[in-house]
Amino acid sequence: GAGVSQSPSNKVTEKGKDVELRCDPISGHTALYWYRQSLGQGLEFLIYFQGNSAPDKSGLPSDRFSAERTGGSVSTLTIQRTQQEDSAVYLCASSHRGAYEQYFGPGTRLTVT
Amino acid sequence: TQLLEQSPQFLSIQEGENLTVYCNSSSVFSSLQWYRQEPGEGPVLLVTVVTGGEVKKLKRLTFQFGDARKDSSLHITAAQPGDTGLYLCAGARGTSYGKLTFGQGTILTVHP
Numbered sequence: 001g002a003g004v005s006q007s008p009s010n011k012v013t014e015k016g017k018d019v020e021l022r023c024d025p026i027s028g029h030t031a032l033y034w035y036r037q038s039l040g041q042g043l044e045f046l047i048y049f050q051g052n053s054a055p056d057k058s059g060l061p062s063d064r065f066s067a068e069r070t071g072g073s074v075s076t077l078t079i080q081r082t083q084q085e086d087s088a089v090y091l092c093a094s095s096h097r098g099a100y101e102q103y104f105g106p107g108t109r110l111t112v113t
Numbered sequence: 114t115q116l117l118e119q120s121p122q123f124l125s126i127q128e129g130e131n132l133t134v135y136c137n138s139s140s141v142f143s144s145l146q147w148y149r150q151e152p153g154e155g156p157v158l159l160v161t162v163v164t165g166g167e168v169k170k171l172k173r174l175t176f177q178f179g180d181a182r183k184d185s186s187l188h189i190t191a192a193q194p195g196d197t198g199l200y201l202c203a204g205a206r207g208t209s210y211g212k213l214t215f216g217q218g219t220i221l222t223v224h225p
Contacts, residue, residue, distance in 0.1 A: 004155070031211050043201065043215035056212060091155050100144045100163070100205060102213065104155030
């Protein structure tokens with residue numbers, strides 16, 4: 001079956017613009033995660049959706065960041081008024097409920113100029 | 114403050130050598146995972162360990178979870194150029210399966 005897919009693979013935007021990043025999880029996976037990977041910071045947890053429960057947003061760095069998951073499947077991460085420090089690779093992962101193993105997508109490389 | 118300290122950050126060795134990567138914390142983890150990541154791709158899970166003292170082997174890779182579940186190691190025997198990549202440890206605390214804390218990663222280069 002298909003793995004986790006993310007789009008776009010690369011996004012270049014100007015400072016101050018809004019961006020939307022998309023994640024399609026593995027079919028049947030109820031849990032979905034967003035992470036950010038930047039040089040010197042490693043992989044940083046952002047947000048976690050599990051089924052119909054309220055998402056764990058504790059990793060979102062500011063109120064410019066938000067995410068939603070429609071119909072328990074596709075998720076969109078939105079960054080408003082982008083800043084240069086938002087430049088990073090944004091990774092999405094999915095898993096079965098209660099499972100330790102997460103399956104990652106290839107990521108979206110965001111560059112804010 | 115990094116919750117999971119991974120060392121070394123960089124490792125450059127010759128084919129056939131052995132190596133060990135360490136992942137240490139002052140916190141207890143309910144599970145610890147090791148991932149391998151190649152450029153332009155997402156991390157790929159290698160192993161999950163959940164029991165203190167657990168040892169798992171995957172071909173030439175040996176993973177160990179510390180007795181107190183605060184540390185882990187990855188040992189590669191007779192490294193090959195195909196082992197080159199970024200190795201990441203990640204831990205989950207309590208019942209928060211999804212909220213992984215990652216180490217900074219170890220960039221391994223194996224020269225032919």
